[in-house]
Amino acid sequence: MNILLVHAHPEPRSLNGSLRDFTIQRLQAAGHSIQVSDLYAMNWKAPLDADDSIERRSGERFDPSLDSKNAYEHGLQSLDIVREQEKLLWADAVILQFPLWWFSMPAILKGWVERVYAYGFAYGVGEHSDARWGDRYGEGTLAGKRAMLIVTAGGWESHYGPRGINGPIDELLFPIHHGIFYYPGFDVLPPFVVYRTGRIDQARYAEICSRLGERLDELFSTAPIPYRPQNAGAYEIPDLTLRAEIAPGQTGGGVHVESAGEGAGPAGSR
Amino acid sequence: MNILLVHAHPEPRSLNGSLRDFTIQRLQAAGHSIQVSDLYAMNWKAPLDADDSIERRSGERFDPSLDSKNAYEHGLQSLDIVREQEKLLWADAVILQFPLWWFSMPAILKGWVERVYAYGFAYGVGEHSDARWGDRYGEGTLAGKRAMLIVTAGGWESHYGPRGINGPIDELLFPIHHGIFYYPGFDVLPPFVVYRTGRIDQARYAEICSRLGERLDELFSTAPIPYRPQNAGAYEIPDLTLRAEIAPGQTGGGVHVESAGEGAGPAGSR
Numbered sequence: 001m002n003i004l005l006v007h008a009h010p011e012p013r014s015l016n017g018s019l020r021d022f023t024i025q026r027l028q029a030a031g032h033s034i035q036v037s038d039l040y041a042m043n044w045k046a047p048l049d050a051d052d053s054i055e056r057r058s059g060e061r062f063d064p065s066l067d068s069k070n071a072y073e074h075g076l077q078s079l080d081i082v083r084e085q086e087k088l089l090w091a092d093a094v095i096l097q098f099p100l101w102w103f104s105m106p107a108i109l110k111g112w113v114e115r116v117y118a119y120g121f122a123y124g125v126g127e128h129s130d131a132r133w134g135d136r137y138g139e140g141t142l143a144g145k146r147a148m149l150i151v152t153a154g155g156w157e158s159h160y161g162p163r164g165i166n167g168p169i170d171e172l173l174f175p176i177h178h179g180i181f182y183y184p185g186f187d188v189l190p191p192f193v194v195y196r197t198g199r200i201d202q203a204r205y206a207e208i209c210s211r212l213g214e215r216l217d218e219l220f221s222t223a224p225i226p227y228r229p230q231n232a233g234a235y236e237i238p239d240l241t242l243r244a245e246i247a248p249g250q251t252g253g254g255v256h257v258e259s260a261g262e263g264a265g266p267a268g269s270r
Numbered sequence: 271m272n273i274l275l276v277h278a279h280p281e282p283r284s285l286n287g288s289l290r291d292f293t294i295q296r297l298q299a300a301g302h303s304i305q306v307s308d309l310y311a312m313n314w315k316a317p318l319d320a321d322d323s324i325e326r327r328s329g330e331r332f333d334p335s336l337d338s339k340n341a342y343e344h345g346l347q348s349l350d351i352v353r354e355q356e357k358l359l360w361a362d363a364v365i366l367q368f369p370l371w372w373f374s375m376p377a378i379l380k381g382w383v384e385r386v387y388a389y390g391f392a393y394g395v396g397e398h399s400d401a402r403w404g405d406r407y408g409e410g411t412l413a414g415k416r417a418m419l420i421v422t423a424g425g426w427e428s429h430y431g432p433r434g435i436n437g438p439i440d441e442l443l444f445p446i447h448h449g450i451f452y453y454p455g456f457d458v459l460p461p462f463v464v465y466r467t468g469r470i471d472q473a474r475y476a477e478i479c480s481r482l483g484e485r486l487d488e489l490f491s492t493a494p495i496p497y498r499p500q501n502a503g504a505y506e507i508p509d510l511t512l513r514a515e516i517a518p519g520q521t522g523g524g525v526h527v528e529s530a531g532e533g534a535g536p537a538g539s540r
Binding site for chain 1: 280281283284310314316317318319320331332333334335369371372373374375376377378380381383384387407424425426428429431432433434435436437438441442444445448449450500505508509510511512520521522523524525526
């Protein structure tokens with residue numbers, strides 16, 4: 001299978017650099033084809049701006065959405081953006097790998113998302129009306145592909161637990177999992193998270209690689225997070241709120257994940 | 271009072287540009303002193319890397335934390351970082367203003383946070399041991415100052431509601447509110463969010479300015495979000511999980527907000 005690894009760490013001789021190399025080797029050994037976008041090594045341009053189009057709409061003020069739409073439709077996108085879109089289309093699975101900085105992805109990777117996720121490519125896809133709100137959240141250009149995060153964090157696992165002070169890791173990653181992966185159609189795999197990165201000796205590193213290796217071996221068989229597709233009846237349109245009879249009374253990002261047993265028929269068969 | 275406005279939009283003739291100008295005028299008219307960091311206009315360097323130190327630790331591999339610590343301690347930080355830290359120290363209140371892109375802040379602003387929030391300045395402050403986990407979450411360099419977001423979003427308010435498909439706005443902003451503002455000590459004000467930015471006529475713009483103007487007038491009197499301070503007894507240390515008797519059985523980022531009436535004594539006096 002084809003796998004794109006997008007890597008965002010400034011130092012190759014870091015834990016993240018080592019895990020990148022381990023990941024590439026493991027996947028190649030399993031017979032996969034790998035492309036790597038090493039954003040720091042590529043000197044990736046982070047800020048989205050008017051220079052993302054080779055030729056601007058003349059005389060208009062810059063509009064992030066409309067300029068992206070125009071450039072995507074007319075083949076006027078900056079070449080670095082086109083190359084990354086081609087890699088995404090080529091890939092059967094995409095891995096984003098990064099250290100958690102201030103509870104989210106590094107700026108350089110956020111800028112990769114903002115620039116590569118063009119209007120018409122990752123959003124603004126499909127019919128947009130008051131009856132249908134586009135092909136997104138389970139549908140879209142990247143549907144049928146898988147996506148997964150490999151993340152390192154300095155804090156302890158308990159700090160990111162359900163009652164941990166940093167907030168639960170699932171909630172912190174929800175904007176990426178649901179908003180960046182699921183939105184343009186990816187199936188989203190549970191993340192691989194390494195905690196307490198300040199204290200990694202050889203034994204722990206071996207244990208981390210062992211667990212990561214298993215996850216990579218199961219990249220195409222692991223069950224995705226069962227997010228609810230937007231256009232399969234679970235949501236009111238155009239309000240885009242979860243229908244009252246689904247997960248009644250519950251709120252929060254978690255309601256967008258189907259819970260076990262939900263949807264089972266009268267006989268419980270499913 | 272002194273107010274720092276950090277603005278992240280590439281086009282001055284945008285809704286965000288207009289709201290920036292309105293904000294500056296309103297605050298100046300009220301007698302405040304304003305400094306503006308207009309990140310796109312400043313051509314702010316987004317990626318954190320080894321060039322953030324004027325002089326590197328010789329021979330060492332680049333370590334984002336240790337290099338930041340070394341540069342901060344020894345006056346070796348890049349001048350653009352020093353200038354922003356000086357603005358933060360000068361300010362009584364800080365406003366971050368940006369369009370919500372892929373459910374978070376634009377890359378250029380994330381890069382401002384990553385580079386300006388140095389080790390020793392915004393993290394790694396105070397005693398770090400198994401008995402005390404630093405001065406953070408309510409304490410730290412920026413304690414006593416206020417912070418607030420001004421955010422624009424293309425989607426409808428219902429899409430960001432408690433059961434909205436994008437996830438509740440409070441959960442999406444939690445990594446910024448709690449993780450970027452509260453962590454180094456800020457008091458965090460409720461955000462000012464403008465929804466459905468694709469449909470703004472003159473009447474709606476006037477209404478938005480009216481509501482924003484009120485929020486700016488009350489910048490120093492609005493009650494902050496009552497996050498729980500890390501070092502006042504609510505958390506187990508070093509696990510940094512909320513003590514079992516507080517918000518018992520509850521989980522999620524919301525548990526870190528004190529709820530109304532909580533902590534009232536036997537007689538309800540507080």
